[in-house]
Amino acid sequence: xxxxxxxxxxxxxxxxxxxxxxxxxxxxxxxxxxxxxxxxxxxxxxxxxxxxxxxxxxxxxxxxxxxxxxxxxxxxxxxxxxxxxxxxxxxxxxxxxxxxxxxxxxxxxxxxxxxxxxxxxxxxxxxxxxxxxxxxxxxxxxxxxxxxxxxxxxxxxxxxxxxxxxxxxxxxxxxxxxxxxxxxxxxxxxxxxxxxxxxxxxxxxxxxxxxxxxxxxxxxxxxxxxxxxxxxxxxxxxxxxxxxxxxxxxxxxxxxxxxxxxxxxxxxxxxxxxx
Amino acid sequence: xxxxxxxxxxxxxxxxxxxxxxxxxxxxxxxxxxxxxxxxxxxxxxxxxxxxxxxxxxxxxxxxxxxxxxxxxxxxxxxxxxxxxxxxxxxxxxxxxxxxxxxxxxxxxxxxxxxxxxxxxxxxxxxxxxxxxxxxxxxxxxxxxxxxxxxxxxxxxxxxxxxxxxxxxxxxxxxxxxxxxxxxxxxxxxxxxxxxxxxxxxxxxxxxxxxxxxxxxxxxxxxxxxxxxxxxxxxxxxxxxxxxxxxxxxxxxxxxxxxxxxxxxxxxxxxxxxxxxxxxxxxxxxxxxxxxxxxxxx
Numbered sequence: 001x002x003x004x005x006x007x008x009x010x011x012x013x014x015x016x017x018x019x020x021x022x023x024x025x026x027x028x029x030x031x032x033x034x035x036x037x038x039x040x041x042x043x044x045x046x047x048x049x050x051x052x053x054x055x056x057x058x059x060x061x062x063x064x065x066x067x068x069x070x071x072x073x074x075x076x077x078x079x080x081x082x083x084x085x086x087x088x089x090x091x092x093x094x095x096x097x098x099x100x101x102x103x104x105x106x107x108x109x110x111x112x113x114x115x116x117x118x119x120x121x122x123x124x125x126x127x128x129x130x131x132x133x134x135x136x137x138x139x140x141x142x143x144x145x146x147x148x149x150x151x152x153x154x155x156x157x158x159x160x161x162x163x164x165x166x167x168x169x170x171x172x173x174x175x176x177x178x179x180x181x182x183x184x185x186x187x188x189x190x191x192x193x194x195x196x197x198x199x200x201x202x203x204x205x206x207x208x209x210x211x212x213x214x215x216x217x218x219x220x221x222x223x224x225x226x227x228x229x230x231x232x233x234x235x236x237x238x239x240x241x242x243x244x245x246x247x248x249x250x251x252x253x254x255x256x257x258x259x260x261x262x263x264x265x266x267x268x269x270x271x272x273x274x275x
Numbered sequence: 276x277x278x279x280x281x282x283x284x285x286x287x288x289x290x291x292x293x294x295x296x297x298x299x300x301x302x303x304x305x306x307x308x309x310x311x312x313x314x315x316x317x318x319x320x321x322x323x324x325x326x327x328x329x330x331x332x333x334x335x336x337x338x339x340x341x342x343x344x345x346x347x348x349x350x351x352x353x354x355x356x357x358x359x360x361x362x363x364x365x366x367x368x369x370x371x372x373x374x375x376x377x378x379x380x381x382x383x384x385x386x387x388x389x390x391x392x393x394x395x396x397x398x399x400x401x402x403x404x405x406x407x408x409x410x411x412x413x414x415x416x417x418x419x420x421x422x423x424x425x426x427x428x429x430x431x432x433x434x435x436x437x438x439x440x441x442x443x444x445x446x447x448x449x450x451x452x453x454x455x456x457x458x459x460x461x462x463x464x465x466x467x468x469x470x471x472x473x474x475x476x477x478x479x480x481x482x483x484x485x486x487x488x489x490x491x492x493x494x495x496x497x498x499x500x501x502x503x504x505x506x507x508x509x510x511x512x513x514x515x516x517x518x519x520x521x522x523x524x525x526x527x528x529x530x531x532x533x534x535x536x537x538x539x540x541x542x543x544x545x546x547x548x549x550x551x552x553x554x555x556x557x558x559x560x561x562x563x564x565x566x567x568x569x570x571x572x573x
Contacts, residue, residue, distance in 0.1 A: 046413045087294035094290030099278040115559035117507035119528035120551040123535035124308035147301040207392035
């Protein structure tokens with residue numbers, strides 16, 4: 001690969017470097033702003049903090065109610081995640097293991113969710129959840145997230161269908177029930193898929209803004225993403241506090257991304273190839 | 276694993292029913308409900324006020340100038356954001372596949388915007404572009420590109436605001452497009468490149484005559500995924516401009532929200548939502564078709 005000339009290489013690095021700065025700078029700016037006094041932000045909006053301080057984080061967590069919002073996000077996201085994993089793994093296994101008359105139709109029904117986007121069913125969902133008495137409740141929004149199983153079902157069905165037949169046969173000979181095969185034999189063999197589905201689902205649910213906006217108007221139930229809106233309203237020109245809130249909200253996702261990047265990549269390439 | 280043939284109710288149902296139930300109750304019901312609600316007139320207070328009016332809401336849509344503006348904005352947004360996002364993603368994918376030293380690090384970094392919550396992105400860019408704070412001005416002044424600082428004022432212009440949103444969507448989504456292209460690039464047989472080298476091709480020519488033609492199969496996938504994501508935007512316009520100024524950034528989802536949730540015109544808002552659903556399904560249909568083609572090409 002020595003055919004690429006030095007000049008080309010320099011140009012390529014330059015372009016990619018600029019792009020890198022453009023990608024990273026907004027996040028970098030938010031972080032440095034969060035450690036400044038708001039007065040310092042106005043004085044020098046782009047410089048590094050002269051006297052770094054944690055006061056914004058303290059204020060946001062207590063007076064800005066972010067401790068509450070963050071906790072709500074953790075509770076809602078974790079429980080929804082576990083639920084989605086169970087539901088999607090089971091359904092994916094069902095589609096992989098069995099063939100029945102309506103299997104294609106049912107699978108297609110699940111795939112419909114890829115086009116039924118949240119922003120197009122907001123109104124009806126609001127009315128439906130209120131009708132069910134689940135408005136402004138944590139269980140209510142969790143149930144909505146539990147319907148986000150399509151991605152997981154696709155991934156799990158793919159993974160389970162690649163398991164060798166002998167494993168299932170051996171388990172049956174050992175007297176295992178179908179459910180037993182699923183739990184004790186199949187599931188442990190698809191750990192990478194579990195990781196990938198878990199990561200993506202966590203990120204999507206944690207980041208979601210639409211459902212908290214529509215279904216959680218009670219301030220005590222709000223998530224971090226919705227809380228940012230309240231924060232912005234409460235602390236109008238206080239960019240420092242707002243930035244602290246932003247950092248608190250994107251930190252968990254960023255950490256998971258860095259630590260588990262391998263699983264992100266694996267899931268993406270699989271998804272891109274198989275669709 | 277070979278599949279076991281069994282009727283639904285003696286085997287498969289244990290595994291599939293739970294997910295199916297939740298899915299039907301919390302996604303299919305609101306989906307059908309949206310269509311149903313679009314046929315009524317209701318201000319959302321008491322159930323007694325519900326009046327069935329058939330297709331009247333749709334007739335009102337036809338004469339609603341803001342609706343047509345929001346539709347136009349949605350389409351412009353989708354076309355421009357997709358073009359920007361996919362072109363950038365393609366270029367980056369090709370550049371990264373030149374096997375540079377820090378290629379993996381860069382690839383990982385370029386994907387970061389895609390995992391940030393849209394509300395964070397909206398608020399962050401709002402801060403960055405805020406003229407009072409002047410962050411954008413300062414940066415551009417440092418690089419000597421002051422002329423571009425007018426970008427910050429675009430958010431206040433009815434005609435130009437949407438272009439800011441388009442740029443932000445490109446920033447957010449190009450990582451996805453990049454990944455789709457990289458995945459396909461990694462599958463290209465290296466012998467093709469070697470053959471081209473033997474014929475004396477430079478890196479540029481190898482890209483032009485080997486890589487790009489072979490990416491044609493996956494291009495529809497990249498385009499359509501980007502289009503789906505762009506069609507359904509709500510959060511960024513909602514939080515940055517609330518559809519303004521003067522409906523300049525009003526898109527289908529925000530207009531539906533305004534009517535259906537904010538003004539409590541449940542029926543009318545639902546009708547707008549139905550049109551959004553229809554567009555989503557048309558796009559979805561094309562994605563499924565494109566996937567079929569993509570698979571046979573590989």
